[in-house]
Amino acid sequence: MPEQILGMDNVQNRMLTLEIVRVTERAAVAAAKVRGRGDERLAEQAAVEGMRRELNRLPIDGRIVIGEGERDEAPMLYVGEAVGLGPGSGPQVDIALDPLEGTTIAAKDMPNSIAALALAGTGGLLKAPDVYMEKIAIGPGYPAGLVDLDMDPAEAIRALAKAKGVPVERITACILDRPRHAELIGAVRTTGAAIRLIGDGDVAGVIHTTDPLETGIDIYLGTGGAPEGVLAAAALRCSGGQMQGRLLLRTDEDKARARRMGIEDFAKKYELEEMAAGEVYFAATGVTDGNLLQGVRFRPDAIITHSVVMRSARNTIRWVRSHHTRAEKFDEP
Numbered sequence: 001m002p003e004q005i006l007g008m009d010n011v012q013n014r015m016l017t018l019e020i021v022r023v024t025e026r027a028a029v030a031a032a033k034v035r036g037r038g039d040e041r042l043a044e045q046a047a048v049e050g051m052r053r054e055l056n057r058l059p060i061d062g063r064i065v066i067g068e069g070e071r072d073e074a075p076m077l078y079v080g081e082a083v084g085l086g087p088g089s090g091p092q093v094d095i096a097l098d099p100l101e102g103t104t105i106a107a108k109d110m111p112n113s114i115a116a117l118a119l120a121g122t123g124g125l126l127k128a129p130d131v132y133m134e135k136i137a138i139g140p141g142y143p144a145g146l147v148d149l150d151m152d153p154a155e156a157i158r159a160l161a162k163a164k165g166v167p168v169e170r171i172t173a174c175i176l177d178r179p180r181h182a183e184l185i186g187a188v189r190t191t192g193a194a195i196r197l198i199g200d201g202d203v204a205g206v207i208h209t210t211d212p213l214e215t216g217i218d219i220y221l222g223t224g225g226a227p228e229g230v231l232a233a234a235a236l237r238c239s240g241g242q243m244q245g246r247l248l249l250r251t252d253e254d255k256a257r258a259r260r261m262g263i264e265d266f267a268k269k270y271e272l273e274e275m276a277a278g279e280v281y282f283a284a285t286g287v288t289d290g291n292l293l294q295g296v297r298f299r300p301d302a303i304i305t306h307s308v309v310m311r312s313a314r315n316t317i318r319w320v321r322s323h324h325t326r327a328e329k330f331d332e333p
Contacts, residue, residue, distance in 0.1 A: 017283075017311055024051070024307060025054075027051035028295075030050030032295060036107070043100055044100050044103050048099045061089060061090060061091065062082065064078065068099070095119050096230050098114075098117075098228065111291070114203065125275070125276055129247070131226050132226065133246065135221070138219050139241045154190060157193045172196055174206075177199055202228050234282045236276075238315060249266045281309070281310070286305070292308065302324055306319075
């Protein structure tokens with residue numbers, strides 16, 4: 001009997017894996033065409049339009065649960081929007097996406113801007129409001145529960161170093177460079193661990209923990225966007241990493257947003273499987289050069305993209321370097 005996941009057999013699952021890479025490639029190329037121009041809105045709009053165009057070619061009955069905002073805030077790829085070829089074309093799925101993660105990064109042509117997308121069965125992805133989320137994440141290969149969101153940061157760093165079998169000084173934490181993290185940064189520095197501060201792009205920051213040998217990042221700490229947290233959780237589900245998150249609902253409007261998403265327990269600590277459950281797919285394509293992915297390359301005869309695509313069923317991670325020799329296809333509607 002062939003394996004059935006999302007109502008599809010293995011061949012269909014593998015085809016879908018490749019198809020979602022086309023979606024992030026399209027968004028990445030569109031954004032890369034205007035990267036470095038200092039215009040964040042232009043880069044974001046290009047990525048959104050490119051991603052939506054390709055997404056609506058997928059044989060899925062999809063609905064966006066993490067997107068560009070609520071319907072009155074975004075003209076397309078908004079939360080609740082139906083995408084794909086529609087009912088009867090393929091499995092019913094929930095989708096989390098960020099057509100251009102690191103908008104400022106792309107506008108300045110700085111490292112680690114990506115186009116990212118996650119897909120799971122209906123109800124498989126946490127419907128997170130557009131608020132902050134406290135996060136902690138490490139890569140695969142460690143005992144379950146090794147680190148915890150309620151640990152003192154120094155305690156988490158020491159526990160990770162012990163499990164890895166290295167001195168604390170050999171551990172590197174990734175933290176968003178924000179004033180709100182001053183106390184966290186100070187706590188990590190007291191341990192002797194190194195810190196890599198990033199200006200933006202915490203989906204990429206969390207994903208970097210999946211391959212410390214390549215990225216030099218062992219642990220991600222701090223607060224960032226909750227929607228980005230769900231995307232990152234999807235990647236860690238596929239790679240076998242660990243992550244916890246807690247929404248930070250500071251205002252009545254934040255709480256109202258959470259209630260609209262069906263969230264009533266405002267203090268809940270979400271485990272990885274609660275943010276990304278069941279069969280999960282994740283894809284990302286580099287817009288600018290980064291630690292894991294190279295940015296889009298434009299050549300006279302081709303466009304070169306570098307992507308990663310993951311699938312939780314087998315903890316499979318594939319690296320895809322594509323040579324698009326018919327580059328004009330990216331300009332087609």
